[in-house]
Amino acid sequence: MSWKHKHLLGLENLSRQDIELILQTAKSFKEVSSRDIKKVPALRGKTVVTLFFEASTRTRISFELAAKRLSADTLNIAANVSSTSKGETLLDTARNIEAMNVDAMVVRHSSSGSVFLLAQGLKCSVVNAGDGCREHPTQALSDMFTLQEKFGRIEGLKVGIIGDILHSRVARSNIWGLTKLGAKVTVCGPATLMPRGIEALGTDVCYDLKKVLKQSDAVIALRLQKERQQDKFLPSMREYSCLFGINQAKLKEGSDHLIVMHPGPTNRGVEVSADVADGKQSVILDQVTNGVAVRMAVLYLVLGTKS
C-alpha cells in the first residue's frame, strides 16, 4: 500500500485504501503532538505556504502547526494583504510564490474547483483547505479519524450530517469519505438548504432531526454559513434553531453512545446548544486535536510523492 498522489484536492478522487493510509499515518503522528518535544525532522528543509483567500483561524493554524511539527518552514499569506487585492490573478499570485521554491501550497478559496486550476498550473504540491462549496478534505479526514478513534471502526456506522448541506464543503467531503469507508450517511436540514440530487452521492435524505438523532451513531452539525447566504434561505435563525438545532432535550431521543461533532466555528445556540457543545457527548475539541495529526499525515504523504 503506497501513496501516489502529489496533491490532495478532495476525497472524491481518493480510493478507500488512500483514505485508510492517511488515517493510519495520522495515528502515528498523533503521538508526536503528545510529546514534550513536539517535533520530528521528517520534512526538514521543506517550505509550506498557506494561501488563504477566506477567513480561517482553526484550519490555517492547524496546517501551520502540522508543518512546523514536521520541521518544515511555513509562511502564511492572507488574501487581503496579498497582491491579489491589487488585481493579480489567483494563478499569478500562486506562481510568484512558487517561483521562490516552495514545496507545498495549502489553499483556501471561495471558488469551487480553484484548487484544480492551481494543481494544473503549479509544480509544487497543492493541498485543498476548502474550495467554495466543493470540498474540505482535511476536515472530513479529522472527522473520520475522530469517529474511528471513538468507535474503533467506520464501516457500518450511521452518521447524520445536519444543517446547511447546500453550501457545505465539509458535508461533501464527509459524504465522499464516509461512504467510501462503508458508513451510512444521512443528510438532514431545511429543504431550502438541501441540494437537489444529493442522493446520487449515496446518502439518505431526512427532514426530521429527531429521527436522525434516534438512528445515528454520530451526528455532524454544520455551521450555518451566513456569509454564503445572500438569498433568504431561512425565515429566521430562531426557526432554524428550533427545527435543526441540537439541544440536550433532543439529544435524549438518541442512543447513549451518540456523539456530537461540529467542524467549527460554532454559532452557540443555533446549531448546537451550549450544554451540548460542552457536554460529554461532544467531541468537538477532539476533532480539533485530531486535525493536526491528520494534516501532518497529509503533508508528509504529498511531499514525499514525486510525479
Place this chain on the structure above:
Amino acid sequence: MNHRVAEGGESPASAGFCEHAGETRGQDPMIRIRNNMPIVKIMDQEAIRRAVLRMAHEILEKNKGVDHLALVGIRTRGVILAQRLKKAIKDIEAVEVQTGILDITLYRDDLTLVGTKPLVRETLIDFDITDLKIVLVDDVFFTGRTIRAGLDALVDFGRPASIQLAVLVDRGHRELPIRADFVGKNIPTTKTQNVQVILGESDGKTDEVIVED
C-alpha cells in the same frame, strides 16, 4: 536460462536443495538454494534462544541488575527481541523491566531522497526515559544509520542516563562511528549480501538468521 532448470528441480543434482522442496537433504543442512543462489543459515532457533539469554545476562551484569533499566525495541524485529530480552530478564531476576517501541521512519537520513514515503508507524514509549539506562534493541546492525536515527528519536523523549545498544546480528560495514554493547553473533559479510532475521512472532515461521548473496 540455467537457473530455471535448477528451480524446476529437474536436474538431479539440485533436487535436494530446492527451497520449495521444503527440506534439505544430503549435504550441509545449513545451506539451501533459492533462485540458484545459496542461502546460508547462520543461526537456528536454538542458537537465537541461547544468544538472547546470554545477552540478557550481559545486560544485567553490565548494569548491575535492573535498577533504572529500560528496553526500547526498534520496529519491527527489534521490538520482538526486546520482548524476548524482557522475558529472559524476568526469568533471571523476577522483575519486569519497562519496554518501549520506537519507529525511526521520521528520523531517517534518506527520507527526502526516497520516492514514496515509507509507512510511519506508532512510537510507544509510555514512561519517562529521563535518567534511565536505556538499552536500544535491533535485529541487524549494519551501516549504523538506523541506530543514528534511533538515538535522535530517543533523545526527543528525554535525557536518558545512558543509551546502550543490543543487536542480534552484527554484520559489519559501519558508515558511522557507532558500536554495539551486546551482540548475539558477529557475521562477516560482503556489503552486497542480504542478512535476514526471521522471528516467529513477526514472520510466522521458525526462528532463523540467513545470509543470501
